[in-house]
Amino acid sequence: MPLTRSRRRAVAPIAALATLLAVASCGRRPDVGPVVASVIGGAPALADRSRSALPTGDRVLNDALAEGLVRFDAAGQIEPGVAERWIVTDEGMSYIFRLRNARWPDGAAVRAGEVVALLRRQIAAASNNDLAPYLSAVSSIVEMTPEVIEIELSRPRPDLLKLFAQPELALIRARPAGGAGPFRRKEERGAALLLVPAVDPDRDPDEARPAPEDEVLLRGERAASAIVRFVERDSDLVVGGTIADWPMLQAANPAPANIRIDPAAGLFGLAVARRDGFLADAAHRAAVAQAIDRTDLATAISPEWVARDTVLPEQLDSALAPAVPLWATIPVEQRVAAARSVVARWRASNGVPRLGIALPGGPGGTLLWARIARDLYAIGIRPVRLAADDPAADLRLIDRVAPYDSARWYLAEACVACDATAAAAIEAARLADTLPLRAQTLATADAALANDVAFIPLGRPFRWSLVALRLRQWQPNTRAWHPLNRLRSDTN
Missing domain, CATH: 3.40.190 (D-Maltodextrin-Binding Protein; domain 2)
Structure with missing residues (x-):
């Protein structure tokens, strides 16, 4: 059977890799x-x-070469970084850090005043740091002594240390360049x-x-x-x-x-990027979501990959369990037929719906495309593969590991083009001034996002190492x- 263009793109790098491995040494x-x-x-x-996203390298x-106040250990747990110890006071509204005897690359001692200045710049509201939107509760960062700093919050954030452990908040000195x-x-x-x-x-x-x-x-x-x-x-x-x-x-x-393979927590799914044409209606977006065979997709990737049909992986800090989308309550064998009926009604008046799907390159992107395209063709939709950064995409793959364990991160990252109700609920969760109120508003936001079908969950992020x-x-x-x-x- 002759190879299609997409199959040739997938096979070529794998064939080249196999050729290289044929001469690999056995030492x-x-x-x-x-x-x-x-x-x-x-x-x-x-x-x-602090003003741009960081690539993996x-x-x-x-x-x-640098580190923040705290850092992650081998198990992904918090350990000391530039700060050797810390205490949380005022019912979680104040974090006080004592710095260790750390040195910059030129041998100068790390002092609280310089740390305060670096942190203030990193989490400034105007910063494009990916973490800045989740640090808006930080109201002040002050030097208490040359070895002690205090971070005060306007709203409680139990997971603050996990954010400060991220490499985006590593303390990097400009002159001479480097960290501790x-x-x-x-x-x-x-x-x-x-x-x-x-x-x-x-x-x-x-x-x-x-x-x-x-x-x-x-x-x-x-x-x-x-x-x-x-x-x-x-x-x-x-x-x-x-x-x-x-x-x-x-x-x-x-x-x-x-x-x-890491049991990575985070988002992996298709975000609705454009709410016009076929995707203007929540029922149509639900038809796309229910047509995708997640079990088959997970099997094609790895038995260690976990498929998912909810935005939240678990309850986290929400008051309720993850909101289950309405289409997920339909028996599996009936989902495709129901989705096909929805598309057929659209086609009767508007013709075949066309959806541009932005996916990563590489053979893995082609594997994703093959499964998703097959399932969408089966219900009468014509999918078109687009580059990951194509601005014309109707649906865009979101593949991100969560920096900390809050429902708000999942909901905010999934809300690429969600409706005003869901967006307002997510913002209300950010502004909630108590943890019980925050939990209730997060549950409301989760339900609103599920009803809006603004994000189509597929699984957890897939991360591997050798x-x-x-x-x-x-x-x-x-x-x-x-x-x-x-x-x-x-x-x-």
Whole structure:
């Protein structure tokens, strides 16, 4: 059977990868020397990106060379960063942090005044930092002493520390550029950066100094190159894998023990980007949602991938369990027939509906497209695949890991073009001045968004890594985050 154009696009990179792997060496990966790590994407760069989104490589490097007041450990839990300890007072409205004896790359001591200035800029209302909309409850950041700062809130936020642990809030000094993170940049080795552990000013001089095995050689590269490097045993770690590159990994067929999939919390689904034409009616949007066979889609990806038909993965801080969309109450065998009837009524007066769907590139994007397009064709819709950033898209894939565990993040990120009722309910949740009121308004917003069918959930974000057995501290976690100083041993 001749290949269609879309199938050729999917097969080509996998075939090229298979050719490269045919000549892969079979040498044993040694447990000596620096950890060699690849991040899928461009070359990592350290920069104060408080006014723009951070690509994965930059987030990894920010977390290594800099850090925020707190950071994530190997299990995705909060541990000290620039702050060595903290207390929460005034019923959750005040966070007081005591800074550790941290040093900037030039040896200068990290002091509260400079930390306050950096944090204020990062979370300013005008900032384009992706986290800024979720930090609006911060009312003041003040220096109490050279070692102590206080963050006051206008509304309680129990998950504040998880936001401050994100690499977007790493404290990066402009001159000289750098941060007080667990590593320092030593040198460039071709396209890779050699990172060495930062000197602990409180370290006993008689203690053993960091060994070469505590260093990390970090590079950013295309998924195919990173996978080949790992399979050839020339690297120990590949991070940043998504569903877009997953078929390449399957073609490479690395040892199952090296394939790790995170139970990532977040959003994976189609957001309604345009509410005109066929998608102007909630019943039509529901027809699209109920036509997609999520079980088949999950099976095509991985048995470890979890499909979902609600915006919220669980109750979180909402007063109620996740709102179940009306179409999900229809028996599975009846959903497609009901969706086909809805589309048929539209076609009788308006012709075949055409929907542009923005999806990522790569073979994984093609796999998604094949399943979604098949299901939409089956109910009488003509889907058209568009690039992920095409502004003409009617539906756009949202694939994001949640930075913290609040229903508001899920609802706000899913509301790309939701109606005024849902948008107002989400805003009311942001402004709620007590946790019980916030829980009630979040439940209202969740129900409004489900009724509006402004987001079509498909599953949880799919995040994979390749991990050498020497990296014994690596752990899967819901943040899908793996700091470079928490890879080899508990002593890092």
